[in-house]
Amino acid sequence: MKTVIMAGGRGTRMVSIASDIPKPMIRLCGKPILEHQIACLKKNNLTDILIITGHLGAVIEDYFGNGSRFGCTIAYYRETEALGTAGALYRIMDSLTDDVILINGDIMFDIDFSRFIAFYHERKAHAALVVHPNSHPFDSAILLSDRENRVLQWLNKEDKRQYYKNRVNAGIHILSKHILSTLHATTEKVDLDREILKPQLASARIFAYPTPEYIKDVGAPERYAQVTADIETGLVQRRNLSQMQKAVFLDRDGTINTLNGFVRSPEDFELLPGAAQAIGAINRSGYLAIVITNQPVIARGAISLEELETIHNKMETELGKQGAYLDDLFFCPHHPDKGFPGERPEYKIDCSCRKPKPGLIIAAAEKYHIDLGASYMVGDHNRDVEAGRAAGCIPVLLKAGKSRESGDPELIFADLREFTQSLLPRGMP
Numbered sequence: 001m002k003t004v005i006m007a008g009g010r011g012t013r014m015v016s017i018a019s020d021i022p023k024p025m026i027r028l029c030g031k032p033i034l035e036h037q038i039a040c041l042k043k044n045n046l047t048d049i050l051i052i053t054g055h056l057g058a059v060i061e062d063y064f065g066n067g068s069r070f071g072c073t074i075a076y077y078r079e080t081e082a083l084g085t086a087g088a089l090y091r092i093m094d095s096l097t098d099d100v101i102l103i104n105g106d107i108m109f110d111i112d113f114s115r116f117i118a119f120y121h122e123r124k125a126h127a128a129l130v131v132h133p134n135s136h137p138f139d140s141a142i143l144l145s146d147r148e149n150r151v152l153q154w155l156n157k158e159d160k161r162q163y164y165k166n167r168v169n170a171g172i173h174i175l176s177k178h179i180l181s182t183l184h185a186t187t188e189k190v191d192l193d194r195e196i197l198k199p200q201l202a203s204a205r206i207f208a209y210p211t212p213e214y215i216k217d218v219g220a221p222e223r224y225a226q227v228t229a230d231i232e233t234g235l236v237q238r239r240n241l242s243q244m245q246k247a248v249f250l251d252r253d254g255t256i257n258t259l260n261g262f263v264r265s266p267e268d269f270e271l272l273p274g275a276a277q278a279i280g281a282i283n284r285s286g287y288l289a290i291v292i293t294n295q296p297v298i299a300r301g302a303i304s305l306e307e308l309e310t311i312h313n314k315m316e317t318e319l320g321k322q323g324a325y326l327d328d329l330f331f332c333p334h335h336p337d338k339g340f341p342g343e344r345p346e347y348k349i350d351c352s353c354r355k356p357k358p359g360l361i362i363a364a365a366e367k368y369h370i371d372l373g374a375s376y377m378v379g380d381h382n383r384d385v386e387a388g389r390a391a392g393c394i395p396v397l398l399k400a401g402k403s404r405e406s407g408d409p410e411l412i413f414a415d416l417r418e419f420t421q422s423l424l425p426r427g428m429p
Contacts, residue, residue: 001098001117001174003046006088007034007105008054008079022056024105025063026218029231033218034060036108036231038070044113047072050095051105052088054079084189086196089180096180102192104171104217108227111172111213112241119209120174123149126204127197128174131167132215133316133325135283140168141193143208151206154198163266163313166325167208169193170215179204212288212327212368214239235286244371247327248282248424249361249388251379252293255398255416256315259380262297265307266314274417276322281420283324288368291329292360292377292387298333299347300340305333328368330360355379356386361393378419385410 007024024034031039034051041049049072053060057078067074077092089102099120101113111130120128129151131143142164144153154169155161173192182196190196197206214236216227230236237243253259256279258270282289297303303311312329319325332353338345353359365372377388378396388395388410395410396419413419 001046001101002048002050002096003041003101003103004089004092004096005034005037005049005051005103005105006085007051007060008057008082008088020056021059022053022105023219025056025059026224028108028218028224028228032063033108034064034105035070036110037103037105038064038067038072038074040110041113042071046101046113049074050077050092051075052077052079052092054082081187082189083186084195085192086183086190087186087188089175089192090183090185093180093183096177099174099176100180102173102175106219107171107215107217108231108236109170109172109213109215110236110240111211111215115211115241116172116209117174119149119207123207124205125174125207126176126178126200127206128209129197129206130170130172130215131208131210132170132212133166133327134168134216135280135320135323135325137164137166137168137317137320137325143167143169145208149207149209151201151208154193154201156194163310163317165309165313166316166320167210171217172215210328211241212239212245213241233286238286241369243369244374245288245368246286247288247290247364247368247370247375249290249292249364249375249377249393250279250416251355251381251384252291252315254380255378255384256291262302263311264297264303266311269311269314269318271315271318272415274415276319276324278416278420279319279326280322280324281424285420285424287375287424288327288370289325290327290364290368291331292355292364292384293329293331294355294383295331295333296335296354299335299344301342301344308333328364330364332360356383356390358387358391361387361391365391376419376423378416 025032053076061076064074139157142155143151145151218224218227256275258272263269279289334347334349334351334354336350338348372392375393376396377393380398385395385397397410397412398415399412400414
């Protein structure tokens, strides 16, 4: 599969770092952003590359040449006028004989492309876009999808939104010949995402591929500093899902949000003080932050799956406002006890996913290649401790006013913030 890298941007926000080179040539730990991208592509056996250049394009072409020095074959198309993503793609259509990977040239990433490509083929997609949670979803494009990950809504940063799942368009696509055939000649700038893909949501099979792997826009000085630090500490490579991951599994009620009976509506959901800061510390530490929660309100018939999703979307929205995010969320809708008015019989089963059973933790570990022995299960109830222990995690009990006593098998902290301050590397500021 050919990879096309869009590297024609001027990088006006980065003039304080470099003004005499194209933005994708800005160096991170001694190497241009583009070189980091090409190294990741090479690692994934994606060695047929076409780079679309523009402003100061000769700098890129002189540095990378034909690609042989980097173990790749590299060709170029240099724009003489800015035509946007779609316009530039149309100009190189003759060289695109099959599906194509399209990448923004100003992002730092290290992902397992084999997973992404398999997802694309399994869904028989016309287009697949990598999405990921990030710390600033309010100023990013959000893709809302169904349970099969088909994109239903595309919310750009200026679009009105209330509660949403924090899944940001990362700037990495796979496009089919079907999508490419919808492009047309133009002398004006045409944005692929806004003007080609978004209008086709109802008619084309466009899917979002969620991943917690490292992807970060290097388009602003403060993000440049963060990416540099993440490369230096090895975080960028460690988050590739071909590597074993570590996670902090989090209970929801009483751990992240206040515990006032069942949460039946978004209005009932309120973050605990310090919870967002603690989850932000988990994000910075390199651990995945994954919620593992029992939600018997579904089995009881108290709320619908759609209403539960809205509650969880509020949680993600409120966390995002404070710079924190969840990498995933797993919930059990079951409850074994019967006889409640309005209950849903299909969920009244003795399942393997309801804590204290470890089913959800095991499922998350399989999905994200997690080393359970190096991971934590954190909650405010003994069932959280038991589930963590059964899965092989390090159990952590949150219990205000209680300290660990001799012989206690689990770590005990007053709240989530205290846990992150005490145990996680690069913890709370």
